[in-house]
Structures are given as structure tokens and as C-alpha cells.
């Protein structure tokens with residue numbers, strides 16, 4: 001048996017994760033945040049690099065990907081169901097805050113460009129769907145690579161300034177003009193890295209519905225995707 005997949009892709013801070021979680025709740029599906037797994041693997045890499053006395057720099061220069069993945073397996077890096085979403089755990093500890101630290105955010109694009117790391121994460125995501133779970137999965141390559149057979153694919157976008165202002169508001173940081181411009185620059189750098197890597201770059205699937213949320217509020221974008229899902233009989 002295989003579950004139903006709603007795939008939501010888009011650039012950094014386009015609201016994928018919060019939207020996917022709410023859509024999952026409305027449909028009675030589970031939300032799977034693939035970015036949380038990439039962030040979790042990055043956290044593992046940084047911890048191993050620190051233990052080896054190479055903290056702060058590029059963790060991939062200090063630890064090879066196989067060692068990182070073995071540690072992720074052995075020490076139980078996982079997403080555990082929590083309501084309609086998941087919480088990230090590593091070594092039995094919740095790591096939802098740690099995986100969203102600035103240090104992890106700065107390194108996650110490089111870690112997620114490593115093919116074996118992508119294969120490991122894709123295997124985890126596919127296993128959950130094969131087990132029969134109905135899911136809303138958000139990421140960068142969900143509709144193009146991980147679940148190309150998904151019947152509903154959405155590509156979320158928003159103007160860079162809007163994404164930057166939303167990200168700062170989510171973090172509770174001040175959103176003056178300078179802060180928004182700086183955050184927009186960081187997001188643009190991450191989008192550039194995620195879109196131009198040779199493996200599974202951020203891309204809109206040919207059959208994805210593009211939804212520009214610049215002028216939409218949260219409820220409207222959720223309602224829009226739920227309506228698309230309902231029209232497919234979910």
C-alpha cells in the first residue's frame with residue numbers, strides 16, 4: 001500500500017513549512033518537512049566536526065558524508081510524529097531549535113548538495129509513504145525528484161522582500177529596512193546555491209501549480225492548496 005502525496009516546493013522562506021503543516025491538518029494528512037532532515041544531517045555534521053576540533057569551519061572538510069550518515073543512523077536522527085506534523089530528534093533529544101540555528105542555516109546548502117546525503121533522506125521520505133502514510137511534503141525537489149508521481153504539486157513563491165520580512169517576523173526580529181535588505185540578501189544566496197547545484201536543484205515541476213503568495217495572507221494560501229487537493233478528491 002502507498003499513501004497519497006501533496007508536494008510543496010519553493011525557495012527559502014516562501015512559507016512552505018507552515019503552509020504544509022496547516023494544509024496537512026486540514027486534510028487529515030501528516031506533514032513531512034524534508035528541510036528539517038537536511039538541517040538535522042547538517043547538525044550531526046557540525047557536531048562531529050566540533051568533536052574533531054574542527055568546529056566553525058566547513059564540516060564537510062573535517063568529516064566524510066558516510067561517517068555523518070552512520071552517526072545519523074546510529075544515534076537515531078529522525079522525525080517523530082507530533083499531531084499532524086513531526087518533531088526532529090537526535091540521540092533521543094528534541095532538536096527542533098538546534099536545527100534552525102544560524103550556524104546550521106549557514107551550512108545546510110553545502111551539506112544538502114552531497115548526493116549520498118540526498119539519497120539517504122529521500123529513502124527515509126519514500127519509506128514513510130510506502131508504509132501507507134498520507135503526507136504533505138515540503139522541500140526543493142519533492143515534485144521533481146522525490147515524488148514525481150504525486151498528483152498534486154504546488155510551487156510556492158513570493159517576492160524576495162516579502163519573504164525576508166516574513167522570515168524576520170517569524171524569528172521575532174526587528175524588520176526595519178536595513179534588516180529586511182540584509183535578510184533578502186542571505187535568502188538570495190541560499191536560493192542561488194539551492195537552484196544551481198548539479199543534483200536535484202530547486203525547480204518547479206512542469207506539472208506543478210505555481211502559487212505566488214506575495215499578495216496572499218496565510219489563511220488564503222492554505223485555503224487555495226486545500227481547494228486544489230479537494231478538487232482531486234483528497
Ligand code: DC
Nearest residue numbers: 034035036038108109112139140141
Ligand atoms: O526549507 P528549509 O529552509 O528548512 O531547507 C533547508 C535547506 O535544505 C535548504 O537550503 C536546501 C535544503 N533542502 C534541499 O536541498 N532539498 C529539500 N527537499 C529540502 C531542503
